[in-house]
Amino acid sequence: MKYVIGIDLGTSAVKILLVNQKGEVSDEISKEYPLIIEKSGYSEQDPEEWVAKTEEGLAELIGNFSGNVKDIEGISFSGQMHGLVLLDNNQKVLRNAILWNDTRTTPQCQEIYDKVGRDRLLQITKNPALEGFTLPKILWVQKYEPEVFAKAASFLLPKDYLRYRMTGRLQMEYSDAAGTLMLNVAERQWSKEILEQFQLSPEICPELVESHEFVGNVTSKFAQKTGLSQEVKVFAGGADNACGAIGxxxxxxxxxxxxxxxxxxxxxxxxxxxxxxxxxxxxxxxxxxxxxxxxxxxxxxxxxxxxxxxxxxxxxxxxxxxxxxxxxxxxxxxxxxxxxxxxxxxxxxxxxxxxxxxxxxxxxxxxxxxxxxxxxxxxxxxxxxxxxxxxxxxxxxxxxxxxxxxxxxxxxxxxxxxxxxxxxxxxxQGPGMGAAMLAAYGCGWYSSLKECAEEFLSSSKTYEPxxxxxxxxxxxxxxxxxxxxxxxxxxxxxxxxxx
Missing domain, CATH: 3.30.420.40 (ATPase, nucleotide binding domain)
Incomplete structure (x- = not known):
């Protein structure tokens, strides 16, 4: 029997599912981590907590696994949207991640409307400027922590940072990029117009990939810490709501x-x-x-x-x-x-x-x-x-x-x-199952996500009005x-x- 792993990096915990080729959950591990709330309206996390708890959870899952670890063919991700992780030139984290539920950025949202215009922003990004999105967070750091921002070489979203730590490669996929207010959603590319309006270098934006795309293997260091095979394929994953939809x-x-x-x-x-x-x-x-x-x-x-x-x-x-x-x-x-x-x-x-x-x-x-x-x-x-x-x-x-x-x-x-x-x-199983399905599709088990859903999912009861x-x-x-x-x-x- 072959298996895939779906990792759901949530706001309060990481949930890890081991799923077989029939869509059955063979094992499930959850590891909690804390929020950092320094003052009212602030919500942050230490990205190293995500890595440590995921390593811990994967090691436990592999420890429980009685089969050949090489039968675990793929890993993919679901992740909390919008959170800002800033990295320097050496890919080191510059500050705590600012999360989706942080509301400090109301003035920055107004700044976006003032510079871009409400209608033009909707034309490009399909979404209004809200405190939870990523661009307002970048502008907040730019204004209030200029010494930090001056060192910023790139930004990632939470699951993308976790994936980087597993593979050593920086990417972002479209479903999460759509929640940054910097992506042209219809054209599926970073918006030069938005970046220029706020003097942001295009280099700060990572390479864009498809959610089911193979993006690398786990590093030898990560394999050693978790017990995973270095042959396991890693796929980009998706935003939690997109993965919840797939699942x-x-x-x-x-x-x-x-x-x-x-x-x-x-x-x-x-x-x-x-x-x-x-x-x-x-x-x-x-x-x-x-x-x-x-x-x-x-x-x-x-x-x-x-x-x-x-x-x-x-x-x-x-x-x-x-x-x-x-x-x-x-x-x-x-x-x-x-x-x-x-x-x-x-x-x-x-x-x-x-x-x-x-x-x-x-x-x-x-x-x-x-x-x-x-x-x-x-x-x-x-x-x-x-x-x-x-x-x-x-x-x-x-x-x-x-x-x-x-x-x-x-x-x-x-x-x-x-x-x-x-x-x-x-x-x-929600987003975690969606992540596992992306890995299953990426591994070639099915010709489409729809075919995978037909095999993995079924209804148990229907309620009529x-x-x-x-x-x-x-x-x-x-x-x-x-x-x-x-x-x-x-x-x-x-x-x-x-x-």
């Missing part, structure tokens, strides 16, 4: 994904590079060659549920917390939650807005609050689905993965709120949409009191 079979028109992790994502496959969503949703290169995807984001999806649990039921399991929600009717007896606890992304790119419980009544019990949190998260995701539908897209089947796929009541809620069939995968719930949720959703407009100005006034 869920989102590889043709009409396929849509709902992924609920810390943040929440609604992602739809696109064949064309010329659709115009006016920046309301993200528009990125897919990890499948010559394909694209559009994506709406809820900043605090699963995080809203984790916050709710940690604040009000810290010692309980999620299962205990959600006991009784199936007894509560659609609309939570008039209680509405908005999940804006760290701001919002789609359709409101607003770092100031904050969450609300609206309609609290003396008759409400904890189960009503618990259900309203799930409904609020799902309403936020539905706003992205509405953007897609209003653009003319047909969305009638959605693959649900992540935390939202772990509770039957929540899956039914998604079917009712989205007014769509919801499919739950038989074996859901219940008509009376659909009608009830349409009414509550319209109220939910009003809450943003009604509380925006109040939250701006409350900002001075936040510590």
């Amino acid at each position: 869920s079979g989102i590889l043709s028109e009409g396929k849509t994904l709902c992924s609920i992790g810390t943040s929440g994502v609604v992602l739809s496959y696109e064949e064309r590079n010329d659709l115009d969503f006016a920046g309301t949703v993200h528009y990125f290169n897919h990890a499948e060659e010559d394909a694209f995807y559009t994506m709406g984001v809820t900043l605090a999806a699963g995080y809203s549920l984790s916050w709710y649990k940690d604040t009000f039921a810290k010692e309980e399991s999620f299962e205990q917390l959600l006991t009784g929600i199936e007894e509560v009717p659609a609309g939570s007896n008039g209680l509405v939650f908005t999940p804006y606890i760290v701001g919002e992304r789609t359709p409101h790119a607003d770092s100031t807005i904050r969450g609300s419980f609206i309609g609290i009544d003396a008759s409400h019990e904890r189960k009503h609050f618990s259900r309203s949190v799930l409904e609020g998260i799902t309403f936020s995701l539905n706003e992205s689905i509405e953007v897609f539908r209003n653009s003319g897209k047909t969305i009638d089947t959605i693959i649900s993965i992540g935390g939202g796929a772990k509770n039957e009541t929540w899956l039914q809620m998604q079917a009712d709120i989205f007014n769509s069939s919801i499919e739950k995968l038989a074996s859901e 219940i008509p009376e719930n659909v009608e009830a949720y349409k009414k509550v959703f319209s109220i939910y949409q009003e809450v943003y407009r009604q509380t925006k100005e109040m939250n701006e006034r409350l900002r001075e009191f936040r510590k």
Whole structure:
């Protein structure tokens, strides 16, 4: 039996999957690493933590493996998007990586609009200037750490740095490059216009490669530390959302994904590079060659549920917390939650807005609050689905993965709120599986990623919308949409009191 490895470099941990030729997960290792939060709005990590924990995880995985290590033929990657890793001329890291969820760069986003223009930026990059993207981070370092920036010879994104440390070669693939605000997404090349506007040398941008492209073998040093064979082939990989799409079979028109992790994502496959969503949703290169995807984001999806649990039921399991929600009717007896606890992304790119419980009544019990949190998260995701539908897209089947796929009541809620069939995968591994599939395709096991998905993936259950719930949720959703407009100005006034 032959195997591939999918490495998912996340925000809090690296997850490593060993997958066989049938698409079965033979082993799974996860290693956590810390965030560095020096002040409010800052979020950084030491790139050496990624390398050390990946080495540790791979060594454990190889130690568990009873077969011939040379039967592990390929490795590929999924990685957290947008994070800035700056390297000097000797490829040494110059400072901690600034992550996707760092929000210090609001002035730099305005600078981008002032110099490039909002419309021109969308024409080139297909995306608005948001704090999470990479270019604003580069401009922040340029302004506030000029001595560091003066030494910068190149930049990488998190998984690309990890891959560099494994192979000794610098590259970046298109799906992650699309999240930098420096790539011409339609033309699939670095934008000379953007680079010139900010006096950035083209040399700072690494070589661009396809996600399934063979980019080298592991170095002898890395092989020695992990137990991997030096013959194992390394493939470029993809951004976490692109790999999540591959690992869920989102590889043709009409396929849509709902992924609920810390943040929440609604992602739809696109064949064309010329659709115009006016920046309301993200528009990125897919990890499948010559394909694209559009994506709406809820900043605090699963995080809203984790916050709710940690604040009000810290010692309980999620299962205990959600006991009784199936007894509560659609609309939570008039209680509405908005999940804006760290701001919002789609359709409101607003770092100031904050969450609300609206309609609290003396008759409400904890189960009503618990259900309203799930409904609020799902309403936020539905706003992205509405953007897609209003653009003319047909969305009638959605693959649900992540935390939202772990509770039957929540899956039914998604079917009712989205007014769509919801499919739950038989074996859901998300971005890590997408990375493994890129390695399997790169190794030549399959003639296409679609063929690989047919072999690796299957649905276990489908949830259909219940008509009376659909009608009830349409009414509550319209109220939910009003809450943003009604509380925006109040939250701006409350900002001075936040510590």
